[in-house]
C-alpha cells in the first residue's frame with residue numbers, strides 16, 4: 233500500500249511535507265513556474281515496469297511497445313532499448329520508431345486505413361506491415377512494385393472469438409481490424425511472392441483487461457488459431473504476435489492484473505506450441521501497461537466556487553488535455569480517475585468537492601466527487617494518476633484554443 237489517498241493502489245509514488253513526489257521530486261519543483269497543466273512521466277517507473285514484465289513473462293516471449301499509448305519522443309527513446317520491438321499505427325509514429333536504434337525488422341505497422349504513402353514509406357523502410365484487409369494487401373503490393381522492394385507482410389487476423397471483459401473489444405464478429413480468420417488462407421494463397429513476403433500473423437483481441445482468466449483464455453485461443461492457420465497455409469511463420477491487452481486499475485473496485493499468473497500460463501502455452509510452430513518467434517505488444525502508471529497529469533486550481541451547496545474547484549486543465557480522465561474515451565458510465573491535491577495530499581479536516589476544467593461543456597469533469605483537505609483553493613495543484621498512456625495525444629487539444637499541456641520526463 234502506498235499510503236496515498238487514492239481509490240486504487242498505485243505503487244511508486246511518495247509524499248513529503250504533504251506534497252506529492254514524482255520520481256522522488258516534489259511536484260511543485262517539477263512543474264515549477266511553468267504554468268501547469270503538465271504531464272509528468274517517471275522514467276524509473278517505466279524501467280521498473282519493463283523489468284517486472286521481463287521477470288514475469290516467458291523469456292522467449294518477445295516484448296514490443298505500442299507507441300500510440302505514449303508517442304512522446306523522449307519516452308519512446310527511453311523504452312526502445314529496453315524492449316524487443318516497436319509497433320506503430322501511422323506514418324508519423326513510424327518516423328518516431330525509425331529515429332530509435334530498433335532494427336527495422338522489429339518494427340511493425342498495424343491499423344486500418346493506411347494511406348498509399350504510408351504503405352510506401354513502410355516498404356522503403358523495410359518494416360513489417362500488418363495487413364488489415366485484402367484491399368490493403370493489394371495496395372501494399374502496388375507500393376512494393378513502385379518501390380522496387382518486397383514488402384514484409386504480417387496478416388492481422390480478426391479471430392472468431394472475443395477477449396471477454398476487455399475495456400475495448402477489437403475482435404470477434406464483424407470488425408474494421410484484421411482479416412476474418414476464415415478467409416486468411418485464401419488471402420495468403422493470393423500473395424504475389426515477388427512483391428510480398430509473409431513473415432507472420434498478428435492477432436490482437438482487445439485492450440485494458442484486468443482479468444487474468446479472460447486473458448489466458450484468449451491467449452490459448454490465439455495460439456491455437458495461429459497453429460490452425462499455419463497448418464492451413466502450409467508456410468513457415470517467422471513470428472506470431474499474440475497481442476497484449478494488459479490493463480491497469482483506474483476505478484474504485486478495480487483489481488490489479490495478476491501478471492505472474494498470466495506468465496506461468498504463457499510459458500506452458502508456448503511450450504505446447506513448440507511442436508506445431510518450432511521456428512516461430514512469439515511477440516506480445518503492450519502500450520498502456522508499460523507507461524500508464526508511470527505518468528501523472530498536473531493542473532492548477534484557478535477558481536473555487538459554491539453552487540447551490542456543491543463546491544467546485546475549477547482548474548486550468550481538463551478534457552482538452554486529458555479526454556480519458558473526463559470519462560469520454562472508452563467509458564460507458566463515467567467514473568473518476570484516481571486524483572489528489574499534490575500540494576496538500578492529506579489533512580485533518582476533509583471536504584467533498586467536484587473538480588472541473590475550463591471548457592464550456594458539462595463534459596469537462598476531472599473528478600465528480602473527490603475528498604480533499606479543507607482549505608484547498610486557488611493555486612493548489614490537482615494531480616490525476618494513471619495518465620501515462622492515452623493522455624495528451626488522445627485528447628481534443630484544439631477545443632476552445634486553450635494553451636497546450638507540456639510533457640516532462642523525470
Ligand SMILES: *Cc1c(COP(=O)(O)O)cnc(C)c1O
Pocket residue numbers: 298300301319342436438439440475476477478517518519520521621
Ligand atoms: C492499441 C493497440 C495496442 C496497445 O494496446 P494497450 O492496451 O495500450 O496495451 C497493441 N496492439 C494494437 C494492434 C493496438 O491497436
